[in-house]
Amino acid sequence: MIRFDRRLLIVSGKGGVGKSTLVTALGLLAAERGIETLICEMGENEKIAPQFGRRASSYCETPLGVPHLSSIYLDPQESFNDYVRSTLKFETLWRPVVESSLIKAFIQAGPGFKELMTLNKLVELERAVKPNGTPKYDLILLDAPATGHGLTLFRSPMLVMRGAKAGPIFQKARLIAELLQDEQRTRMHIVTLAEEMPVSETLDMVSAIRFDVHIPLGDIVVNAVVPATFAPEQAEVLAGLRRAAQTVAIDQGWGDVRLLDMLAAADQLEGRSRLNAEHIARLKAKANIDTVTLPFIFDVPWTLASVRKVGGHLA
Amino acid sequence: MNTLSKLGIKSPVGLTGRTGRGSKATDLATLLATKRLIVVCGSGGVGKTTTSAAMAIAAAQAGRKVLVLTIDPARRLAASLGLSELDNDPRRVDPALFQARDLPMKGELWAMMLDTKRSFDDAVRRHAPRPEVAQRVLDNTIYQQISDALSGTQEYMAMEQLSELTRDNTYDLLVVDTPPTQHALDFLDSPDRMIGVLDSGVLKKVFGGAAKAGKSYFGWLRRSTKVVASLFERVTGGEFFTDMVEFFSAFDELYEAMRNSSKRVKALLKGKDAAFILVTSPQPSHMQEANYFLSRIDSYGVSLGGFIVNRVHSLADGTIPAGDAAPVPDRMVRSLRASVPALQANQQLEPLMQSLYSAWQRYAAMAQQDATQIAQLEARTRVWVKQVPYFEADIHDLSGLDKLNGYLFSDSRSAATERAGS
Ligand SMILES: Nc1ncnc2c1ncn2[C@@H]1O[C@H](COP(=O)(O)OP(=O)(O)OP(=O)(O)O)[C@@H](O)[C@H]1O
Ligand SMILES: Nc1ncnc2c1ncn2[C@@H]1O[C@H](COP(=O)(O)OP(=O)(O)OP(=O)(O)O)[C@@H](O)[C@H]1O
Ligand SMILES: [Mg+2]
Ligand SMILES: [Mg+2]
Numbered sequence: 196m197i198r199f200d201r202r203l204l205i206v207s208g209k210g211g212v213g214k215s216t217l218v219t220a221l222g223l224l225a226a227e228r229g230i231e232t233l234i235c236e237m238g239e240n241e242k243i244a245p246q247f248g249r250r251a252s253s254y255c256e257t258p259l260g261v262p263h264l265s266s267i268y269l270d271p272q273e274s275f276n277d278y279v280r281s282t283l284k285f286e287t288l289w290r291p292v293v294e295s296s297l298i299k300a301f302i303q304a305g306p307g308f309k310e311l312m313t314l315n316k317l318v319e320l321e322r323a324v325k326p327n328g329t330p331k332y333d334l335i336l337l338d339a340p341a342t343g344h345g346l347t348l349f350r351s352p353m354l355v356m357r358g359a360k361a362g363p364i365f366q367k368a369r370l371i372a373e374l375l376q377d378e379q380r381t382r383m384h385i386v387t388l389a390e391e392m393p394v395s396e397t398l399d400m401v402s403a404i405r406f407d408v409h410i411p412l413g414d415i416v417v418n419a420v421v422p423a424t425f426a427p428e429q430a431e432v433l434a435g436l437r438r439a440a441q442t443v444a445i446d447q448g449w450g451d452v453r454l455l456d457m458l459a460a461a462d463q464l465e466g467r468s469r470l471n472a473e474h475i476a477r478l479k480a481k482a483n484i485d486t487v488t489l490p491f492i493f494d495v496p497w498t499l500a501s502v503r504k505v506g507g508h509l510a
Numbered sequence: 511m512n513t514l515s516k517l518g519i520k521s522p523v524g525l526t527g528r529t530g531r532g533s534k535a536t537d538l539a540t541l542l543a544t545k546r547l548i549v550v551c552g553s554g555g556v557g558k559t560t561t562s563a564a565m566a567i568a569a570a571q572a573g574r575k576v577l578v579l580t581i582d583p584a585r586r587l588a589a590s591l592g593l594s595e596l597d598n599d600p601r602r603v604d605p606a607l608f609q610a611r612d613l614p615m616k617g618e619l620w621a622m623m624l625d626t627k628r629s630f631d632d633a634v635r636r637h638a639p640r641p642e643v644a645q646r647v648l649d650n651t652i653y654q655q656i657s658d659a660l661s662g663t664q665e666y667m668a669m670e671q672l673s674e675l676t677r678d679n680t681y682d683l684l685v686v687d688t689p690p691t692q693h694a695l696d697f698l699d700s701p702d703r704m705i706g707v708l709d710s711g712v713l714k715k716v717f718g719g720a721a722k723a724g725k726s727y728f729g730w731l732r733r734s735t736k737v738v739a740s741l742f743e744r745v746t747g748g749e750f751f752t753d754m755v756e757f758f759s760a761f762d763e764l765y766e767a768m769r770n771s772s773k774r775v776k777a778l779l780k781g782k783d784a785a786f787i788l789v790t791s792p793q794p795s796h797m798q799e800a801n802y803f804l805s806r807i808d809s810y811g812v813s814l815g816g817f818i819v820n821r822v823h824s825l826a827d828g829t830i831p832a833g834d835a836a837p838v839p840d841r842m843v844r845s846l847r848a849s850v851p852a853l854q855a856n857q858q859l860e861p862l863m864q865s866l867y868s869a870w871q872r873y874a875a876m877a878q879q880d881a882t883q884i885a886q887l888e889a890r891t892r893v894w895v896k897q898v899p900y901f902e903a904d905i906h907d908l909s910g911l912d913k914l915n916g917y918l919f920s921d922s923r924s925a926a927t928e929r930a931g932s
């Protein structure tokens with residue numbers, strides 16, 4: 196089960212597998228327990244704050260209307276400006292840098308630069324304290340970008356450290372790497388679906404994290420697992436029903452839905468359930484890591500209430 | 511948008527007349543028989559790689575010499591195409607594989623997997639005016655670290671490969687799979703973005719000049735943007751800054767060739783021999799992306815072939831009326847017991863019908879949502895929209911791909927069978 200025993204929880208995984216869903220569900224769960232929680236979004240655009248009916252938080256820590264829960268969008272350019280301001284201190288010095296188009300281009304172009312700046316903001320949030328000196332947030336949830344780009348993100352401190360060798364940016368990169376790799380403060384969970392490609396990519400990611408990026412790994416969260424429709428002991432009566440549906444003219448007192456079509460729908464779900472089980476077994480056999488499974492939630496349309504249902508299986 | 515106009519592509523605002531091109535709605539079989547380039551794009555995980563392979567097979571079966579350029583195919587799919595290693599070279603798919611399954615194969619099927627890093631190195635060698643220039647880039651430590659890590663590199667390299675593969679007429683048709691991107695159209699922007707990163711106006715001015723100034727470029731740089739650069743140096747650390755300068759100036763002599771190559775590909779993509787096919791799932795988030803694609807594609811000046819909605823939950827029509835007060839499963843049990851003697855006394859029937867009914871309800875809700883989403887897409891576009899059902903298993907072999915083709919070409923195949931039958 197996922198515990199909130201590290202200040203920084205990173206949620207990572209392939210595109211569309213349910214990272215934001217897990218982050219939101221965890222955020223709601225933690226906040227309910229009175230844990231002061233901040234959700235950090237990255238990537239192309241903000242999706243979580245709008246789900247709570249809030250305007251995009253765009254680089255401001257925004258309360259989500261649930262006690263103890265806020266979110267922020269880590270904008271790389273804004274993070275960079277922050278960084279420049281704090282390094283150069285005086286406005287006459289930092290303003291020309293922040294406003295320079297050369298520097299803007301550099302941020303876009305510099306390998307690992309944008310990523311590093313975003314992580315720098317994360318470090319600051321992790322260290323933020325209240326006036327009385329206690330940590331501002333008990334829990335920071337990072338909704339990391341999809342796997343490929345995600346690894347670029349987490350490799351950026353190393354990349355920059357190798358390039359910079361010394362100087363202020365090197366120092367920052369080192370602080371970031373220290374946080375990311377700290378057993379006491381950080382955990383990464385990887386979300387996946389129980390399907391061929393997502394599982395293969397998850398296995399690749401696990402070894403990259405273990406042997407290259409060195410972020411302490413938490414669980415693999417297998418999301419949207421289709422439950423079995425029928426219990427094994429129902430096999431016999433099910434076979435009987437199938438035979439009946441094929442051969443006997445049944446007086447269907449329940450409208451124009453054919454028994455055969457109902458069986459076909461159930462078979463579809465059974466097929467997926469079986470496939471999910473196979474891939475979970477493959478994952479467990481190869482990853483050597485704890486797995487948490489979350490059921491497929493049959494909600495149409497998908498809403499915040501559906502996310503809460505997912506959370507119900509985490510508690 | 512900005513990048514496009516920067517590169518001299520006319521602003522497309524208000525060019526609704528362009529839709530005319532897509533509106534002829536050439537069916538998929540005809541596209542595959544007549545086009546020379548099919549680009550398959552869509553959100554992550556929707557089935558681009560699978561459908562690319564399937565379409566390439568269909569075109570080859572019909573007699574063309576087809577190359578499918580795949581990107582990160584699932585291992586089992588790659589293996590079933592005979593692609594065991596990522597070698598960046600086209601490989602002929604053994605026709606015996608088709609014979610063994612009684613599948614016709616009149617043409618030739620070739621397949622290759624994109625190796626981003628190798629493609630980048632090859633492109634550097636190709637575009638460099640002299641071998642020393644290429645070597646300087648290849649030796650640059652920053653280049654070595656980014657050439658397969660920088661986001662967008664994969665898309666850009668797919669485009670570069672496209673440029674190379676279309677230099678001669680080795681293949682009748684190229685089917686191009688694309689990497690997962692946030693927006694399907696990111697693929698088209700990638701060369702601009704990539705070259706833009708390496709060759710942004712300001713950087714070029716500064717480092718281009720720096721490169722010409724030779725060894726003294728750092729001194730030159732100080733003079734040119736003295737204040738900002740020295741402050742920036744203070745922010746980042748001197749050595750890092752110097753390395754970056756070296757990186758950008760190493761690329762200096764490559765920009766022009768890179769830009770030309772990208773221009774060529776873009777002209778090709780906009781030409782009458784090319785068509786784009788968007789793959790999507792019926793999931794609302796993917797459909798939103800499909801609608802965005804539809805609203806933007808005209809402005810790119812490329813022609814939209816059609817949509818493939820993959821992984822559709824489909825269900826025969828039917829409703830269960832509220833009827834009498836008894837819950838549906840109870841009614842079903844009653845009626846089954848009445849008409850099927852074998853089930854009359856079976857105690858297991860009740861829980862079974864409970865499970866069956868709730869499974870059907872869940873599935874029906876998804877099928878309903880899918881149908882609504884697809885109808886909305888169809889209402890918005892004049893091109894064809896094909897549906898492929900959600901199969902019970904992954905598609906990883908030729909038989910699976912053939913099954914998928916049964917849905918992509920349902921109309922033409924049944925026409926063919928009719929002809930054969932008459
Ligand atoms: N447990 C679940 N059961 C059913 N559907 C789910 C489940 N979890 C997520 N989904 C569906 O998947 C969609 C995508 O989920 P989510 O946005 O969390 O993924 P993501 O990994 O954050 O995607 P991205 O990579 O695009 O940020 C959701 O909108 C929802 O429709
Ligand atoms: N209609 C379908 N029914 C069931 N499974 C499918 C279907 N289409 C594709 N798949 C499976 O879904 C997975 C993803 O498909 P594929 O690799 O083609 O997607 P993609 O769009 O290329 O993904 P990516 O964006 O990661 O490159 C594969 O394992 C494939 O076998
Ligand atoms: Mg997300
Ligand atoms: Mg793919």
